[in-house]
Amino acid sequence: MKLLVVGSGGREHAVIRKLKENKEIEKIYCAPGNGGISADAECVDIKATDKENMVKFAKENAIDFCVVTPDDPLALGMVDEMEEAGIPCFGPKANAAIIEASKAFSKDLMKKYGIPTADYETFDNEKDALHYIEEKNTFPIVIKADGLALGKGVLICETLDDAKTALREMMVEHVFGLSGNKVVVEEFMTGKEVSVLAFTDGNVVKPMISSMDHKRAYDNDEGLNTGGMGTIAPSPYYTKEIAETCMETIFLPTVKAMNAEGRTFKGCLYFGLMLTPKGPRVVEYNCRFGDPETQVVLPLLNSDLLTIMKACHDGTLKDVDVVWSEEACACVVEASGGYPVKYEKGFEIHGLDENGQHDGVIVYHAGTKKENGKFYTNGGRVLGITAKGATLQDALDKAYEAVKEIGFDKMHYRTDIGKK
Ligand code: AMP
Ligand code: GLY
Numbered sequence: 001m002k003l004l005v006v007g008s009g010g011r012e013h014a015v016i017r018k019l020k021e022n023k024e025i026e027k028i029y030c031a032p033g034n035g036g037i038s039a040d041a042e043c044v045d046i047k048a049t050d051k052e053n054m055v056k057f058a059k060e061n062a063i064d065f066c067v068v069t070p071d072d073p074l075a076l077g078m079v080d081e082m083e084e085a086g087i088p089c090f091g092p093k094a095n096a097a098i099i100e101a102s103k104a105f106s107k108d109l110m111k112k113y114g115i116p117t118a119d120y121e122t123f124d125n126e127k128d129a130l131h132y133i134e135e136k137n138t139f140p141i142v143i144k145a146d147g148l149a150l151g152k153g154v155l156i157c158e159t160l161d162d163a164k165t166a167l168r169e170m171m172v173e174h175v176f177g178l179s180g181n182k183v184v185v186e187e188f189m190t191g192k193e194v195s196v197l198a199f200t201d202g203n204v205v206k207p208m209i210s211s212m213d214h215k216r217a218y219d220n221d222e223g224l225n226t227g228g229m230g231t232i233a234p235s236p237y238y239t240k241e242i243a244e245t246c247m248e249t250i251f252l253p254t255v256k257a258m259n260a261e262g263r264t265f266k267g268c269l270y271f272g273l274m275l276t277p278k279g280p281r282v283v284e285y286n287c288r289f290g291d292p293e294t295q296v297v298l299p300l301l302n303s304d305l306l307t308i309m310k311a312c313h314d315g316t317l318k319d320v321d322v323v324w325s326e327e328a329c330a331c332v333v334e335a336s337g338g339y340p341v342k343y344e345k346g347f348e349i350h351g352l353d354e355n356g357q358h359d360g361v362i363v364y365h366a367g368t369k370k371e372n373g374k375f376y377t378n379g380g381r382v383l384g385i386t387a388k389g390a391t392l393q394d395a396l397d398k399a400y401e402a403v404k405e406i407g408f409d410k411m412h413y414r415t416d417i418g419k420k
Pocket of ligand 1: 118142154156187189190193215272283284
């Protein structure tokens with residue numbers, strides 16, 4: 001088997017290291033990959049969104065199976081084009097990836113099929129949106145850009161003035177580009193947030209172990225939203241009863257709704273949930289593995305990942321056992337100082353062996369490059385220091401112990417991952 005994994009972050013590194021446990025895989029390519037991934041796969045210099053060259057490479061190198069993990073290539077239809085070229089893929093086609101690529105689509109889907117989520121209205125002009133917010137006069141209120149915005153297109157507005165500013169930025173100044181041409185204005189929900197990633201073949205849903213992201217840049221959930229500064233799994237708030245409710249009221253209804261719309265979803269469907277006083281509700285869907293959720297979820301998977309991914313593609317997921325470890329896992333992200341706004345790159349990273357690893361933990365590389373045998377910072381999120389343990393505290397202790405030994409100039413990380 002020859003595999004191609006599309007992407008270049010910590011999530012792709014986690015997917016590749018789990019896939020590698022299958023000894024039938026003879027070769028894994030990663031495009032474009034990064035410095036740390038190059039120890040586990042052959043990196044190929046093709047941009048993740050470059051469909052034409054990606055398909056050409058896959059054909060020329062007789063790729064047997066392709067795994068597409070980032071949102072952009074999925075929304076652009078990379079899976080559609082690979083499969084037209086005869087290369088089976090793990091990941092949804094473009095008409096199903098829309099569940100993440102358009103918030104207006106996903107909100108309308110939930111309304112139509114009675115899937116619990118925050119009340120909302122969609123607007124394509126600033127005046128009507130503002131009028132609605134003034135009439136409603138309930139704060140905080142949440143304003144979301146319709147399209148993909150690198151996880152930054154959600155603004156929680158405490159006052160009418162905040163809402164005016166948010167609408168102006170999104171709809172008039174276009175700070176999120178075309179993504180802000182349409183906005184969703186929605187009710188503010190309260191409760192614990194949980195991420196549940198689920199394998200699906202468009203019929204059967206097999207949820208992964210739950211996890212919890214830490215989205216803000218600084219301790220105590222202060223600072224700007226980032227791609228995620230650390231994760232733990234499982235989430236202590238996600239009980240068996242809640243999991244059952246989610247399966248009945250959210251997971252299966254979503255997959256059925258997508259089928260009814262002629263948009264069968266195959267791959268990893270990510271449910272961003274809020275455990276509100278009125279029960280679990282959907283905050284957002286993603287059409288892919290979360291980053292850095294994947295880094296704590298996949299190390300706890302005891303089954304073969306390639307078998308599961310192929311079953312998602314083939315529609316045979318019901319025949320495959322998906323077994324999880326009883327352990328816990330924690331990931332602490334080491335980021336460049338200044339991330340998510342402005343940061344420098346190119347600092348040498350100390351504390352890693354020649355494969356970019358460190359004893360006792362798994363080091364997932366998010367933004368690194370390798371030159372003359374040394375690793376250098378090459379992105380906002382640089383490394384995800386990840387450890388398993390019998391308990392969450394065990395896993396956190398191991399991860400933070402290693403964080404002291406691995407680093408670079410101007411490094412920033414949160415000291416409170418998993419504390420709450
Ligand atoms: P999203 O990109 O939709 O996941 O939103 C980013 C973050 O904004 C979420 O993880 C929540 O913390 C917050 N958020 C989004 N929608 C709501 C809502 N309706 N009520 C409260 N918080 C929200
Ligand atoms: N960590 C959140 C996401 O992947 O969207």
